[in-house]
Amino acid sequence: MFENFWGHTQVTRALERMMARERVAQTLLFGGPEGVGKATLARRFAALLLGDTGKIEQDDLSLPHNLEIISARERWPADKRNQDPLLFASHPDFVTFAPDGPLRQISIEQMRLLKERAPFKPLRGNRRVFLIDHIDRANEQAANSLLKTLEEPPEHLILILTAENAYDLLPTIRSRVVPFWFAPLATEEMRKFAIDRKLDDATRRVALAAGSPGIAVSLDLEAYEKRRAAMLVLLEAAAGAAPLGAWIPYSETIGRSKNEKLELYLKVLYDLLRDLLILREDTGAAIRNADARPKLEALAKRVTFPWIRTAVNKVDDLADLLRRNIQKTIALDDLILELRAA
Secondary structure, eight states, rough: TEEEEEEEEHHHHHHHHHHHHHHSSSSSEOOSSSSSSSSHHHHHHHHHHHHHHHHTTTTOOHHHHHHHHHHHHHTOOHHHHHHHHOOEEEEEEEEEEOBBTTTTOOOOOOOOHHHHHSSOOOSTEEEEEEETTTTBBBBBHHHHHHHHHHOOOOOTEEEEESOOOOGGOOOOHHHTSSSOOOOOHHHHHHHHHHHHHHHTTHHHHHHHHTTOHHHHHHHOOOHHHHHHHHHHHHHHHTTSOOGGTTTTHHHHHHHHHHSSSHHHHHHHHHHEEEEEEEHHHHHOOSSSSSGGGHHHHHHHHHHHHHHHHHEEEEEHHHHEEEEEEEEOHHHHHHHHHHHHHH
């Protein structure tokens, strides 16, 4: 039923049963890691309910023209974004609310607009579908603004929420939705996906994507290698394997880059720390950065398990601060100093 969609058979079968019985839940939560197919399945599900797949797929946020819109809005002043909340609606009865602004958040203005539009009747058929992508990026005000619609959605409206971590949501939201969990795809399934999509450098993409087809497709390997080179030097400096001076050129380059978000570097750091742990503890699991194995093996010999655990906790702390627009270089410089003292 869901053509060209990979994995998550338990979820797709549950949705198929809902449709077959004509008992589709009005509030659904798709939870799971980035790129595993949550928003994709939401669009495919909406297409089965509403028809006109082509128009609905135009609102795929990974498409170049949509990425350009989102990127351009980052340069808008806040009051201009508030006056024109971000949404995508190529199909009249399918509306996508996506994270907006330099911090990529779901705003209260977007949720007020959703509340305003929710009562509108479908232009075609008998249903409308609203997708709120990354509801876990909504602040408390925006989340509370959504609650009323979740509690009493109009009979024609289906709300689909996506989140990387459902437990980042308010309990009052979690209690009002039917949850579905999207696990990372198995390695063999990812290999088949890469072959089907004819991805270049498929082996590396599969390893770095960690079970997420969306990441395998969209990953810019050249940009990733630059970030990884910087984060490897950061870890070497933090572990005392390299002088602090080795980090300075990378810090200056990162500071000058306006388009490179701290979040992108933290994701690379998590991958490298995972690989270090595997090599340090000799678990036998496959590492994601196999082409950097010699450097990682040398670094793994210098660090301890408590050091890696401390590093992960520090990166977690930085991840929690992402919505506060912290300075990239200051945050990363401070991370090095804290780990050198660990």
